[in-house]
Amino acid sequence: MGTAQESATNIDINGQKPGASVGVLHPHVVGQAEMVQLLDVEGVRHADATFTPYIDALTAETVRGFYRDMAIVRRFDAEATALQRQGELALWVPVIGQEAAQIGSGRAMQPADYAFPTYREHGVALARGLDLADLLKLFRGISNGGWDPKENNFHLYTLVLAAQTLHAVGYAMGINRDLAAAELADSGAAEVIDPAAVVAYFGDGSSSEGDVHESMVFATSFNAPLVFFCQNNNWAISVPFEVQSKIPLVNRAGGYGMPGIRVDGNDVLAVYAVTQWALEHARSGKGPVLIEASTYRIGAHTTADDPTKYRMLAEEEAWKAKDPLIRMERYLRAEGLADDEFFEQVKHDGDEMAAHVRKATLALDSADIRQKFATVYAEAHPLVAEELAWFDQYEASFADAAAQISQGGAA
Amino acid sequence: MSTLNYFNLPDVGEGLTEAEIVAWKVKVGDVVAVNEVLVEIETAKSIVELPSPYAGVVAQLMVAAGETTDVGTPIIAIGQDAGADSFKGGPSAGDEPEMKPLVGSGPKADAVKRRPRRGQGGAGVEHSTPEAKALVTGSLPQAKPAGNRVLAKPPVRKAAKDLGIDLSDVVATGQRGEVTKKDLLSYQDRRTDEPKEAGGFYSNASAGSATGDPRIERIKVKGVRKATAKAMVESAFSAPHVSIFVDVDASRTMEFVKRLKESRDFEGIKVSPLLILAKAVIWAAARNPSVNATWTGDEIIVKHFMNLGIAAATPRGLMVPNIKDAQELSLKGLALALNELAMTARAGKTQPADMQGGSLTITNIGALGIDTGTPIINPGEVAIVAFGTIKQKPWVVNGEVVPRWVTTLGGSFDHRVVDGDLSARFMADVAAIMEEPALLLD
Numbered sequence: 001m002g003t004a005q006e007s008a009t010n011i012d013i014n015g016q017k018p019g020a021s022v023g024v025l026h027p028h029v030v031g032q033a034e035m036v037q038l039l040d041v042e043g044v045r046h047a048d049a050t051f052t053p054y055i056d057a058l059t060a061e062t063v064r065g066f067y068r069d070m071a072i073v074r075r076f077d078a079e080a081t082a083l084q085r086q087g088e089l090a091l092w093v094p095v096i097g098q099e100a101a102q103i104g105s106g107r108a109m110q111p112a113d114y115a116f117p118t119y120r121e122h123g124v125a126l127a128r129g130l131d132l133a134d135l136l137k138l139f140r141g142i143s144n145g146g147w148d149p150k151e152n153n154f155h156l157y158t159l160v161l162a163a164q165t166l167h168a169v170g171y172a173m174g175i176n177r178d179l180a181a182a183e184l185a186d187s188g189a190a191e192v193i194d195p196a197a198v199v200a201y202f203g204d205g206s207s208s209e210g211d212v213h214e215s216m217v218f219a220t221s222f223n224a225p226l227v228f229f230c231q232n233n234n235w236a237i238s239v240p241f242e243v244q245s246k247i248p249l250v251n252r253a254g255g256y257g258m259p260g261i262r263v264d265g266n267d268v269l270a271v272y273a274v275t276q277w278a279l280e281h282a283r284s285g286k287g288p289v290l291i292e293a294s295t296y297r298i299g300a301h302t303t304a305d306d307p308t309k310y311r312m313l314a315e316e317e318a319w320k321a322k323d324p325l326i327r328m329e330r331y332l333r334a335e336g337l338a339d340d341e342f343f344e345q346v347k348h349d350g351d352e353m354a355a356h357v358r359k360a361t362l363a364l365d366s367a368d369i370r371q372k373f374a375t376v377y378a379e380a381h382p383l384v385a386e387e388l389a390w391f392d393q394y395e396a397s398f399a400d401a402a403a404q405i406s407q408g409g410a411a
Numbered sequence: 412m413s414t415l416n417y418f419n420l421p422d423v424g425e426g427l428t429e430a431e432i433v434a435w436k437v438k439v440g441d442v443v444a445v446n447e448v449l450v451e452i453e454t455a456k457s458i459v460e461l462p463s464p465y466a467g468v469v470a471q472l473m474v475a476a477g478e479t480t481d482v483g484t485p486i487i488a489i490g491q492d493a494g495a496d497s498f499k500g501g502p503s504a505g506d507e508p509e510m511k512p513l514v515g516s517g518p519k520a521d522a523v524k525r526r527p528r529r530g531q532g533g534a535g536v537e538h539s540t541p542e543a544k545a546l547v548t549g550s551l552p553q554a555k556p557a558g559n560r561v562l563a564k565p566p567v568r569k570a571a572k573d574l575g576i577d578l579s580d581v582v583a584t585g586q587r588g589e590v591t592k593k594d595l596l597s598y599q600d601r602r603t604d605e606p607k608e609a610g611g612f613y614s615n616a617s618a619g620s621a622t623g624d625p626r627i628e629r630i631k632v633k634g635v636r637k638a639t640a641k642a643m644v645e646s647a648f649s650a651p652h653v654s655i656f657v658d659v660d661a662s663r664t665m666e667f668v669k670r671l672k673e674s675r676d677f678e679g680i681k682v683s684p685l686l687i688l689a690k691a692v693i694w695a696a697a698r699n700p701s702v703n704a705t706w707t708g709d710e711i712i713v714k715h716f717m718n719l720g721i722a723a724a725t726p727r728g729l730m731v732p733n734i735k736d737a738q739e740l741s742l743k744g745l746a747l748a749l750n751e752l753a754m755t756a757r758a759g760k761t762q763p764a765d766m767q768g769g770s771l772t773i774t775n776i777g778a779l780g781i782d783t784g785t786p787i788i789n790p791g792e793v794a795i796v797a798f799g800t801i802k803q804k805p806w807v808v809n810g811e812v813v814p815r816w817v818t819t820l821g822g823s824f825d826h827r828v829v830d831g832d833l834s835a836r837f838m839a840d841v842a843a844i845m846e847e848p849a850l851l852l853d
Contacts (some may be wrong), residue, residue, distance in 0.1 A: 049590040082446045086419025304424040306457030308566055310762070358445075 030250050030262050035294055036274055037264040039324050043330025049271035060337050066107065066268045067328045067338070068346050070099035073123040074325065075350030076132045077299075079357050080122075080139070084303045088361055089139040095122045097266075097298030100324030101231045103127055104216040104271025105199060105293070112196040114153040116168040120231075121157070121201050129156040132353065133360035141367035144375065161202075162209035164209060165228070168200030169215045170289075172224035197225040197282035199275075205236025206242050207252075216288070225282040227275065228290045231265060233297035238310040253290035265293030266324040296322070416465040416483040418449070420474075424456045427762050431459060431479045431633065432486065433568065441469045449487060451565060458565035465489045479631060499605035562589035570759060573634075574599055596758065599726070635728030646790045650706070650825040654785040657838050659845045661801050662816040664688075667848045671742075680746050684818075685721075685775055689745055690796050690851060691844030693717050693738055696771060699837040701793040703770050706827050720789055721749065723756035731789050732761045733769035742851075773798060783819040793828040796841065797821035818845070 020026075038046055038055060055063075077095050084092040095102065098120070107125025109115065115124055129152045129289055135148035138157055145156040158164035175196055177405045206212055207230060219226045230249055234241045245252075253260025259281065263274045269295055278289035296319035300307050307316075332338035374386045420430060433451040437443055446462040451461075471488040474480045561578040563571070567590055571578050576593070581598045583590040632640065664687045671682045696703045696717055705712040719737040723730050732755070734740070734748045755761050772789045777800035786797040799819040806815035820842060824834040844850055 079446075082462040085421065085423055085459065085461050087419060088464070090422075091425060302425075303459075304456060309457070 003391060027251070027254070027255050030248050030260070030407075032248060034248075035262040035264045036270045037267050038270040039267045039327055039331055041327050043327045043332075045269075045331070045336055048273075051270065051277065054273035055269050062107075063269075064338050064342065066103055066272070066333065067325065067332060068349070069103040069107070069123070069126055069326065070268065070325050071346045072100055072127050072201060072350050072353055073103065073132075075347075075354050076122060076126070076357060079354035080136060080301060081299075083136070083358065083361055084139070089136060089303075090141050090367070091139055092303045093301075094297075094299035094303070095120055095138075095339035097319065097323075098231055098233055098295050099123050100328075101265035101271055101293040101295045102267035105201075105229050105275040105291075106270040108272050108275035108281070109199060110196065111153065112194050113199065113279065114155065114171055114196065115199045115201065116155045116164040116171070117157055117201050118161075118203060118206070119157040119159050120203075124199075124201065125154055128152040131360075133357045136357065137364065138360050140361065140364055142365055142371075160209035161214045162215075163203050165200045165206070165212050165215035165361045168198050168226060169219045169222075169224055172198040172219065172226040172282075173222050173398065175225055176223065195225065195283040195285070197227060197279045199227045199229050199279075201229050201231065203230065203236065204232040204234065204241050204249065205239065206230075207232075207249050208236075208244050216258070216290070218318075219288040220256045223285065223287040225285070226288040227278040227282055228288060229275070230290065230292045231295055232292050233265075233295050235297050235301070235307070235311065237301045237305060238307075240311070248292060248294075250290060250292040256290075258288045258290055260290045260292070262292045262294065265295030266322045266327070268324055268328060391399075415470055415488045415490055416467065417473075418461075418487045420452070420465055420480055420482050420484050420486050421461070422482045423452070423459050423461070424454050424717055427454045427456065427482060429479055429481050430454045431631075432474050432476050433470055433565070433572070434476050436460070437469050437472075437487075438472065440471050443467065443469060443489065451568070453565075453569060458569055460565075463489065465491075467491045477631070479633060520846065562587060563591075563595075564589065567592050567595055570726060572596055573728075573759075576602070599715075608727060635730070639729050642788050642790050644671065646788050650788055650793070651827060652785070652788065652823045653826045653829075653831070653834060654821060654823045655834055655838055656783055656819055656821045657842045658817060658819050659842045660806055660815045661818045661845045664845050664848055665816045667799065671746075677743060677746065680743065681750050683747055684801055685773070685798065686742070686746050686749060687848055688796070688820075688841070688845065689719060689721075689734075689737070689749065689773060690742060691841045691848075692771065692773060692796055693719060694851060695837050695840035696843055697738065698840055699833055701833055702824065702829055702837045704768075704793050704828050705791055706793060706825055711828050714770045716770070718768050718770045720769035720792070721752055722772060722774035722786075722789075723753065723761075725756045725761060726759040730756055730761050730766060731772055732756055732765040734773075735768070771795070777801060784823040785821060786823050788825055791827035794834070794837070795823050796838075797823075820845070 036048060036051055036262050038048060038051060040046060074096060079093055080089065080092045083089050102123025103126070106115070106121075106124040111127070115121070115128060122132065122135060126132060130147055134147040135157075137143035147154070147156070149155045155164065155167070158167070171391055175198070178193055179195065200215065202212060212228075216228065218224070219228070228379055232241060232249055236244065248262055250260040250262040259278075261274045261278065263270050265271060274291055278291055278361075281287075296316075298316065298319060329338075329343070332342075369391070370388070373384055373391075376384050423430070423800075428547060430452040430473055431454075433453050435450050436448050437450075437792040443449065443463045443466065445464065445466050448460045449463045450461050451458060452461060467489040469487065469756070470490045472486075473488065474484065474486045480486065561581075562583070562585070563578055569582070570592065571590075576595065576598060578590050578595075581590045581594050584594055585591045632805045661684065664684050667687060668682055668684055671677045671686075700713050700715065701711070703714050703717060706713070716736055717738040718733040718735050720731045723732065733751050734745070736753060739746060740748060752765075755765070762813065767791055769792060772786075772795045774786050774795060775798045776784055776786075777798050780800050783799040784797050786795045797820070799821065801816050801818040802819040803814045805812045806817055807813075808815070822834060822838050822841075829837075
């Protein structure tokens with residue numbers, strides 16, 4: 001994959017080489033065009049000695065399931081966007097374009113593994129078995145979470161950029177301690193703890209946050225069973241990737257002393273395979289792995305964003321040609337793994353899911369700001385009480401205050 | 412009777428309070444499905460399409476295209492079944508719009524400016540009721556027959572509207588027959604090249620205005636116009652302006668520009684006297700650093716770099732993009748930067764980042780043949796230079812009147828930072844370069 005010769009020239013800025021002296025870093029760099037790809041844009045399989053066996057081990061049903069999941073989450077995304085435009089959600093974070101990176105990595109996880117998502121991991125949520133309608137509670141403003149993280153080992157969405165990578169390291173270090181404790185208590189073999197691993201999702205923008213650096217230092221130093229899964233979608237809101245890094249992010253893995261894999265993030269097969277490899281590596285006590293999935297945010301950053309203001313249509317078009325669903329459909333049809341009936345069924349299932357999501361969302365209450373006051377601290381707090389009193393007084397100062405309250409006290 | 416569902420204008424961004432109806436995609440009587448696009452709206456952030464939350468028959472469009480309306484206002488009524496066309500008039504008491512509260516930063520959070528407070532007397536501003544805003548159904552002025560709707564993407568539609576171009580006049584070359592941005596711009600180029608027709612003063616007035624008097628046109632204040640107005644009022648009434656003027660013999664500048672144009676090094680690069688003025692301003696600001704500053708109230712922030720702003724008329728209105736670190740640029744580099752800035756501005760593609768962090772501005776009013784004026788300082792800066800037209804005028808040289816290329820430079824300064832002697836020295840330095848560009852070699 002990586003050609004050291006070619007790449008080494010990439011990093012010599014302006015042809016200034018520091019020479020071959022001892023102590024001078026001579027990096028091996030994974031270049032812009034290099035990545036693990038098992039399925040190209042035409043839907044043609046490519047063999048890779050390390051990663052192809054993971055795909056060969058799958059049943060046709062599982063491979064079809066990858067497509068189905070990607071199509072379902074895309075349909076869900078469209079419905080949630082519409083609900084936001086209809087005033088039913090305060091905000092929505094579209095995932096379109098990143099389905100393969102999310103379904104591939106999510107499907108590679110075992111039930112005992114644990115995922116720490118950002119706020120865009122709708123595909124991973126589906127793969128972990130969540131009811132997608134639950135995701136919308138947060139975006140409607142009626143819940144700080146929306147689901148029980150322990151039920152599917154899928155953590156709550158984290159809105160603070162990169163913060164979840166620290167949580168993930170802590171959780172992964174905890175797994176190691178559980179294993180160590182079980183070993184000590186062992187002999188009786190009362191309970192056997194299966195090794196598990198953690199996936200920390202983050203993006204190219206977060207990669208510039210200090211939290212990610214700290215996470216990587218701790219994860220490698222303490223050999224935490226963790227996969228850093230970076231979806232490099234090329235845009236941190238309006239900041240292009242070139243501002244985050246001069247070279248592909250995967251190269252940072254070497255600096256921390258962990259393996260790094262750059263994968264075609266729009267190739268669900270490759271993403272599944274490399275994540276499997278990385279999770280096995282982590283579970284077997286060999287420490288963390290960094291995966292950089294090269295993908296693209298086809299839509300806006302959120303429904304409050306307008307990407308036409310900062311990027312060119314031509315770039316979007318170029319990425320649409322690499323669509324993860326289209327290439328998978330080509331592959332399934334060409335190999336005879338799926339027929340028209342299958343694709344119609346998927347569409348039908350998607351519409352049904354969307355109808356369910358819409359119905360569940362409309363049945364939800366509206367946001368109640370008093371509930372926010374109530375959940376700042378576990379116990380009553382004088383400052384919160386004071387602020388709530390101020391807010392009540394403020395609300396009551398309006399002539400139509402009574403009408404407002406009769407609508408359920410939402411504010 | 413069928414019941415009507417009302418769709419209230421949602422907050423599609425985070426904390427927006429209003430939006431403009433750009434175009435209706437449906438008309439009264441159309442059958443719509445859930446998630447079918449109803450309308451295109453423009454907010455302070457972007458143009459978006461709103462999908463229908465209801466299935467049914469469109470009974471009423473309650474806000475006309477072109478109107479700006481508050482978040483939370485009902486904009487369309489949709490009947491639940493085909494019986495909806497029996498609908499007459501505004502909603503009766505029983506049909507009260509659901510007014511389902513929007514979540515998050517919806518209308519209630521934003522409602523402060525609309526909701527009347529207690530104890531302000533009964534004569535508070537009346538709410539604009541759905542009835543008041545309701546248009547008589549079926550005859551919206553812009554509801555063209557759906558069949559001949561001109562295809563174009565929202566940004567193109569928006570640009571056409573800003574330029575006052577009817578999209579149906581533009582030759583479409585898009586893949587699906589849509590008008591592209593390029594089509595629009597080339598149409599605009601041709602249009603501006605054509606000499607202005609005489610008598611436009613009266614003939615323009617026919618454009619629909621709801622006032623009843625066809626001779627009066629009402630233009631909604633919004634977007635860049637609104638922002639410009641706010642910035643100018645803020646600047647004019649917070650910074651005490653002092654303006655000074657100086658006449659300059661710019662003949663040597665004209666010669667210099669001519670020679671640059673002929674030089675091989677500047678081949679293909681547009682060179683104008685503005686280039687020399689820009690260089691002169693940078694040079695003079697370096698010698699008088701306090702004109703390149705910001706007043707904060709507690710501090711004067713003097714900038715030892717020059718983000719040189721150039722006021723530009725663009726399709727979207729007045730913009731002041733700036734050339735970052737202009738002090739680092741060679742004459743040629745500056746010329747290229749000026750060209751790029753002008754081209755970007757003219758194409759309406761100036762990015763917000765291009766307009767931030769300006770330190771001193773030039774306004775080239777001479778391009779329109781004007782001698783001079785008192786410019787208003789760009790907020791956050793303390794000086795602005797107005798460049799008048801350069802034309803041949805009588806000038807006294809060694810006691811004889813001779814024709815020379817003469818211009819007037821005007822400068823406005825924030826007196827909180829820049830006193831009379833400093834502004835005079837700065838302007839004299841700029842003038843000196845215009846009189847003798849060779850001083851730049853200094």
